[in-house]
Amino acid sequence: MSESATESCSVTLEQEASMPELVIVTGMSGAGRTEAMHAFEDLGYFCIDNLPASMIGDLLTLKGMPGQPDANRKLAVVCDARNRDFFADLMCEIGELKEQGVDYRLLFLDADDDKLIARYKSSRRRHPMCNEGMTIGQGIQQERELLFSIKETANDIIDTTDMLPQELKKTIRSLFSEDDERxxxxxxxxxxxxxxxxxxxxxxxxxxxxxxxxxxxxxxxxxxxxxxxxxxxxxxxxxxxxxxxxxxxxxxxxxxxxxxxxxxxxxxxxxxxxxxxxxxxxxxxxxxxxxxxxxxxxxxxxxxxxxxxxxxxxxxx
Structure with missing residues (x-):
C-alpha cells in the first residue's frame, strides 16, 4: 500500500469509536457471494459489491454514507478476484485493520471444485482467473492457491457445496444476527x-x-x-x-x-x-x-x- 493510502486509512480515537461494524466477504468465485450480499442487506447492512480491497480503510473514514446515516451503521463489503490486485491488497488491509483495532469479521465462502465448475458451466460466465487457453478447473485451482492465506485468517468459513440459497441466508443470519429468525x-x-x-x-x-x-x-x-x-x-x-x-x-x-x-x-x-x-x-x-x-x-x-x-x-x- 502506498504511503498516501496508508495516511488516508489512519484512524483517530474519535473515528475508531464511531467505526461501523464491518464484515468483509470473500472466497472462491461461484461460492455464493451474491446471495451472501442479499442476506446482509436483509440484516440491515449497507452493502458494497466488488470493492477494491485497498479502499476498505478509506471507506471507513467516510461520513454520511447513504443508506444508514447513523455513526453505528453496519457495513458489508465483497472483495474478490474481479480486482486482480485484491489478494495482496486484502492481506495488507486486514493487517492494518488489526493494528487500528477495527472491529471486523472476515467471512470466507468456499465450495468443492466440482460444484464450482458446474455452477460456472450452468451460468456460462467466464471465471475471473481464466486467461486465454485456461480451463475453468485451472482457473479455480489458481484462485484457491492465491486465497490460501486469506482463508487461513478468516473468522468464519461457510462451505456452500450442498447449500440452497435460503440455507446460506439462514447460516449467515445465525452467524451475524442476534435476533430470532422470526x-x-x-x-x-x-x-x-x-x-x-x-x-x-x-x-x-x-x-x-x-x-x-x-x-x-x-x-x-x-x-x-x-x-x-x-x-x-x-x-x-x-x-x-x-x-x-x-x-x-x-x-x-x-x-x-x-x-x-x-x-x-x-x-x-x-x-x-x-x-x-x-x-x-x-x-x-x-x-x-x-x-x-x-x-x-x-x-x-x-x-x-x-x-x-x-x-x-x-x-x-
Whole structure:
C-alpha cells in the first residue's frame, strides 16, 4: 500500500469509536457471494459489491454514507478476484485493520471444485482467473492457491457445496444476527371489505363473512371492530372461538415455513363485507397473536375510513 493510502486509512480515537461494524466477504468465485450480499442487506447492512480491497480503510473514514446515516451503521463489503490486485491488497488491509483495532469479521465462502465448475458451466460466465487457453478447473485451482492465506485468517468459513440459497441466508443470519429468525419476517395484518375490492397484495386472505354481522345490530352499526362492544360481539361467540382455534393452528403451521424459506415480507388480509366490524376485530387479535409468537407485526385497516369519508385508506399502527 502506498504511503498516501496508508495516511488516508489512519484512524483517530474519535473515528475508531464511531467505526461501523464491518464484515468483509470473500472466497472462491461461484461460492455464493451474491446471495451472501442479499442476506446482509436483509440484516440491515449497507452493502458494497466488488470493492477494491485497498479502499476498505478509506471507506471507513467516510461520513454520511447513504443508506444508514447513523455513526453505528453496519457495513458489508465483497472483495474478490474481479480486482486482480485484491489478494495482496486484502492481506495488507486486514493487517492494518488489526493494528487500528477495527472491529471486523472476515467471512470466507468456499465450495468443492466440482460444484464450482458446474455452477460456472450452468451460468456460462467466464471465471475471473481464466486467461486465454485456461480451463475453468485451472482457473479455480489458481484462485484457491492465491486465497490460501486469506482463508487461513478468516473468522468464519461457510462451505456452500450442498447449500440452497435460503440455507446460506439462514447460516449467515445465525452467524451475524442476534435476533430470532422470526424477527426477520415482517408481517402486515390488515382488514378489508370485499365490497370495496379484493386484497390483491396479500399472501394469505381469510374471509370471515360467515360470522354473524354486527352491522345488523342497531347499537353496533355505527361502531367499528376497534370498539369494545363490537369486539366482544365478534370474539365471544361460539363460532368465532372455534374459528380462532383453527385459524391459529393454521398460522402455527405455515409461519415457520415462511421463515425457513427466507421470506422477508408477508401480508395477511382478513376480509368481511364492509371492512368495519368483523375483519377489524379479527385482524387485531391475529396481529396480537403473531406478535406474542415473536414476529414483527404491524396492523392496518384498509377500509376503516370509508364509513365516514367515502375514501379508501389504511389506518396503520
Amino acid at each position: 424477527a426477520a419476517l415482517t408481517v402486515t395484518v390488515y382488514s378489508f371489505g370485499f365490497k370495496h375490492g379484493a386484497a390483491l397484495d396479500a399472501d394469505i386472505v381469510m374471509d370471515v363473512r360467515f360470522l354473524p354481522n354486527p352491522y345488523y345490530e342497531p347499537e353496533l352499526k355505527t361502531l367499528t371492530g376497534l370498539d369494545a362492544p363490537v369486539r366482544d360481539f365478534v370474539l365471544y361467540r361460539k363460532e368465532t372461538e372455534e374459528f380462532q382455534k383453527k385459524w391459529r393452528s393454521l398460522l402455527d403451521c405455515v409461519m415457520p415455513g415462511y421463515v425457513a424459506e427466507g421470506k422477508q415480507q408477508l401480508a395477511i388480509a382478513i376480509g368481511c363485507t364492509g371492512g368495519q366490524h368483523r375483519s377489524v376485530a379479527l385482524a387485531e387479535t391475529t396481529g396480537e397473536y403473531l406478535k406474542a409468537m415473536g414476529y414483527r407485526v404491524s396492523i392496518a385497516h384498509r377500509d376503516l375510513s370509508l364509513a365516514d369519508t367515502g375514501k379508501a385508506g389504511r389506518a396503520v399502527r
